[in-house]
Amino acid sequence: xxxxxxxxxxxxxxxxxxxxxxxxxxxxxxxxxxxxxxxxxxxxxxxxxxxxxxxxxxxxxxxxxxxxxxxxxxxxxxxxxxxxxxxxxxxxxxxxxxxxxxxxxxxxxxxxxxxxxxxxxxxxxxxxxxxxxxxxxxxxxxxxxxxxxxxxxxxxxxxxxxxxxxxxxxxxxxxxxxxxxxxxxxxxxxxxxxxxxxxxxxxxxxxxxxxxxxxxxxxxxxxxxxxxxxxxxxxxxxxxxxxxxxxxxxxxxxxxxxxxxxxxxxxxxxxxxxxxxxxxxxxxxxxxxxxxxxxxxxxxxxxxxxxxxxxxxxxxxxxxxxxxxxxxxx
Numbered sequence: 001x002x003x004x005x006x007x008x009x010x011x012x013x014x015x016x017x018x019x020x021x022x023x024x025x026x027x028x029x030x031x032x033x034x035x036x037x038x039x040x041x042x043x044x045x046x047x048x049x050x051x052x053x054x055x056x057x058x059x060x061x062x063x064x065x066x067x068x069x070x071x072x073x074x075x076x077x078x079x080x081x082x083x084x085x086x087x088x089x090x091x092x093x094x095x096x097x098x099x100x101x102x103x104x105x106x107x108x109x110x111x112x113x114x115x116x117x118x119x120x121x122x123x124x125x126x127x128x129x130x131x132x133x134x135x136x137x138x139x140x141x142x143x144x145x146x147x148x149x150x151x152x153x154x155x156x157x158x159x160x161x162x163x164x165x166x167x168x169x170x171x172x173x174x175x176x177x178x179x180x181x182x183x184x185x186x187x188x189x190x191x192x193x194x195x196x197x198x199x200x201x202x203x204x205x206x207x208x209x210x211x212x213x214x215x216x217x218x219x220x221x222x223x224x225x226x227x228x229x230x231x232x233x234x235x236x237x238x239x240x241x242x243x244x245x246x247x248x249x250x251x252x253x254x255x256x257x258x259x260x261x262x263x264x265x266x267x268x269x270x271x272x273x274x275x276x277x278x279x280x281x282x283x284x285x286x287x288x289x290x291x292x293x294x295x296x297x298x299x300x301x302x303x304x305x306x307x308x309x310x311x312x313x314x315x316x317x318x319x320x321x322x323x324x325x326x327x328x329x330x
Contacts, residue, residue: 006060007303009277009310015303017063017266018056020049022077024271026069028098028133030122032159032188043271046076048291050083052269055299057089064093065118069271072101078112085113094118096157098135099143106143110150117147118155123165124175132164148179155182155251162211169216170223177248184238184251187213213239213252226250261313267306275302277310285309 007015023043026033044052053064064084071077072095084093094116095109102117121140123129129137147154156176160166169185176183188210220226226241229249237260238251254260268276273288285306290298 007056007307009307011262011310011312013262013264013310014060015265015267015307015310016060017065018053018061019065019067019266019268020053021067021069021269021271022049022071022074022080024069025073026098027073027100028070028135030120030133030159031131032161044269044273044288044291046080046083048273049080049269050087051291051294051296052287052299053084053090054087055296056303057087058296059300059303062089062091064090066093066095068096070098070100071095072097072105078105078108078114081109081112081114092116096120097143098133099140099147100135102143103146106147106150114151116153116155117151118157119144119147120157120159122159122161124168124171125165128165128168132161144179144181148181153182155184157184157186159186159188160211160213160216161188166211166216169220173220173224173243173248173250176250177243177246182249182251184253185213185216186253187211187256189255210256212257213254214257217241217252259313264310267303267310275306277306281309281311283309283311 009015053061066077066081068074074080081093084090092115093113095114096118097120099119099121102119106117119140121129121137121144122132123137126137129135129140144154144156156172158165158169158172160169172183172185175181217226225244227245229240229242237255238253239258240249240251242249264278268279269287270276270284273286273291275285275287277283277285283306285302287299287302290302
C-alpha cells in the first residue's frame, strides 16, 4: 500500500470531496448548460464506482456528491447510494438533481443512505422556468414537496441570469423562508461548448451574461439585514448569510467574481471513469484500466497523480475553461 495517507495537491490543499457523475443524459435543456453528447464509452458500473470510492476513502475522501447530467435518470441509483454509504470513512452523501424524479425516488434514496439534496430551480415563474430549460415547473415543485418529507437539508440552487430571472431573487428568499429551504444563488459559469440552441434563451443568456453576487448582495442589503455566518462546513464554496436576524439562511457561490480555488478540496469523476482535478482545467486522468483490473493500489496512485496535476486556480477571468457541464456535473 502507498505510504502517503492523504490526498494532497501541490498547493497542499487536502482533497476530501469527490463529485461523481453517473450519466450525461438529462431530461431538461438548460440554456447555460453545454449541449452535451451521448457518451461513446461504457459507463462505470455501480460496483466499479464503489471500488473507486472505497479506494479513495483510504486516502481521505469523506464526502461524495452524485451528479449528472440528471443523476436520477440512472436506473437503480439507490443501489449505488447504499453501496457507498457502507464504506468506512464516507460520512456525507448528497445529490444534485432537477427534482423531476424525486416523487417516486425520494423515499428509497433516503433509505439507501442519501444525506442531502440540492435541487436546481432557476425561476418560480412557469413561463420563465420553461424558457430557461424547456421544462414544466410543476414537476420540480412536486419534487421539492415530496423531498421535504424525507430530507431535512434541502438546498435550492438558482443560477442568476441577467435580464431573465434576476428580478426573482427576493421571491426566492421568500420561497425559502416559507418552505424552510436553504437558497443558494450561483453565478453563471462559462462552458467550453456553446449553449443549447433549444430556444432564444441560449444566446440571450450568454449575450447578457450573469450577475455578480457582489452586486446582488449590495442590492439586497438595501432591503434586508444580512448577517454573515460561517457555514460549519470545511472549504465551503458559498458565502452564507442569515436574513433579518431569522433562521433563514441564504448562500452565494461566486466562482467568477470571487474564486474559492485557494480552499478547493474537490475532484470529479466522470461517468466513464476519468478523474478531473479542476472543473475548468484541461487535465483528464483515466481510472478505467485500474478499476477494471480491480487494482486498488493503482486506483490510489491515479488519484495521487491527478492531485499532482490540479492547477492552483482557474482562469475564468480570462475566459479560459474546459468545462463541459452536462458531462461533468458542475
